[in-house]
Amino acid sequence: MKKILWSLTLFGVILILPVNGVMEFDKMERFTDFNGTNVSQTEKDVNSKAKVTMVGLTLIKNAGLRGAVCLDGSPAGYHFHPGSGSGAKNWLVHVEGGEWCGDIRSCVHSKKTRHGSSKYMEKQIPFTGILSDKASENPDFYNWNRVKVRYCDGGSFMGDNENKDAQLQFRGKRIWTALIVDLLWSGMEYAKQALLSGCSAGGLAAIFRCDEFKNRLLHSTRVKCLSDAGFFVDFADVSGDRSLRNLYTDVIEFQSITTQLPNECLKVYNPTLCFFAQYLIVPIKAPLFILNAAYDSWQIQESLTPKSADPSGSWSDCRSNIAKCNASQIKFFQGFRTRMVKLLGDFTEQRKNGVFLNSCFSHCQTERQETWLSKNSPAIKNKRIAVAVGDWFFERGGAKHIDCAYPCDKTCRNEVVER
Known part of the structure; x- marks a missing residue:
């Protein structure tokens, strides 16, 4: 397999168009940088009527002595906005998406970006979507202590x-x-309620760390986890190769991750498979919510139809805009969706768990206000993502939402990178 840099969340100028609409744009190149909400945006770039809250970067103290460092050895960091009122003792910890690197070339590249070094991280970022402090934008978590963990x-x-x-x-x-x-020292030790969430590679991290997170808190604390676009599926690409499996093998071997993987999984599967969420989610004891697009744009573009698997370019238009796919290409994607739904079967049977699987061409839907909660955000049977997550966390009603197959959902938002 050619060693390449894989990126996991969308970066750049994002265009939002209906998934069934007509779009014209240049053919996309392989992503080389990314972030689900594009943390480099300024306050005026955020699409919100209310003034957005900008939150400063905190570097971990004594990071060098504690080994809490990024790829380049710089201190890791996070952004923290304190809670208030009824949310003062509740905590939301949200993990940023980032790049996986599995060889010297890709890791050296990453360490020269904000996804491998705090030297390049923004000093302030906007808190929107699940991190928003506006009740109208984030009704269930707006006044909690909210933390965004930087991925490096x-x-x-x-x-x-x-x-x-x-x-x-x-x-x-x-x-x-x-x-x-x-x-914990800052007050989370005594949390009444806590939610660990994450986007993309951070969504996978939320799965890996879910039970550990719960075990760190008091037995009386209500603790749950949310993975947004972290359900990466082990599925053959259009050439029959297992692109994502190959990448995971590289990452695990290069970073010597095997000993850190769940023992319960390693007793049954090899280390590579134990990096896939599908082999991790059922044994998790804490309540877990899986939020994913059935036609996840990153998985479609980077693991199902990568350019290495499409030398003729026959998938070029389709991989950039699902509305331009022909019948056989749509059939291939429907097979991917069917596999995803099946893999979530045993998981959804557990009453404590939740799922929101919409039929959108999208990746990461919690961090951006347009997809988390707005008048035009995605919905399944009129229930929007923020409402579904809140209902699940507070046990206010049904928590299993699986959309019908594309192109039935007219609420989808298509996220396209313009390079």
């Missing part, structure tokens, strides 16, 4: 090793431990 380890917070020759640090596990300790 290249391995979904699972590694604990280094490559001295390339001057690379794989310290995701130590970052996570230091972060949680600091938050």
Whole structure:
């Protein structure tokens, strides 16, 4: 497999158009950088009638001594906005999406970006979507203590090793431990309610760390986890190869992650498979909510129809705009959706769990206000994502929402990167 840099969430200028609409844009190149909400946006860029709250970056104290460092050895960081009123003792910890890197070239590239070094991280970012402090935008969590964890380890917070020759640090596990300790000291230890969430590679991290997060808190604390666009499926690409499986193998071997993977999974599967959410979610004891697009745009573009699997370019238009796919291409994607629904079967049978699987061409839907909660945000049977998540967390009603197959859903928003 050619060693390449894979990115996991969308970055750049995002155009929002109905999924069934007509779009014209240049053919997309493979993503080389990304972030679900594009944290580099300024206050005036955020599409909200209310003034957006900008939150400063906090670097982990004594990060070097604690080993809580990014790929380049700089201190890892997070953004924290304190809660108030009825939410003062509740905590939302949200993990940013980021790149996986599985070789020297890709990791060295990452360490020169905000996804591998705090030197390049924004000093302030807007808190929108699930992080918003506006009741109208985020009715259930707006006044909680809200934390956004910056992603800079290249391995979904699972590694604990280094490559001295390339001057690379794989310290995701130590970052996570230091972060949680600091938050506990800041008051999270006595939380009444807590939600661990994450987007993309951060959504996978939320799955990996879910039970550990719960075990760190009081037995009386209501603790749940939410994975947004972290349900990456082990599925053959259009050439029959397993692109994502190959990538995971590289990441696990290069960062020496095997010993950090769940023992329960390793007893049954090999390490590569134990990096896929489908083999991890059922045994998790804490309540877990899976939010995903059935036609996840990152998975379609980067693991199902990568350019390495499409040398003729026959999937070029389709991979950039699902509305331009022909009948056989749509059939292939329907097979992917069917597989995803089936894999969620045993998971959804557990009463404590929740799912929101919409038929959109999208990736990460919690961080952006347009998809989390707005008058035009995606919905399944008139229930929008923020409402569905809130109903599940507070046990106000049904928590299993699976959309009909494309193109039935007219509420979808199509996210397209303009490079």
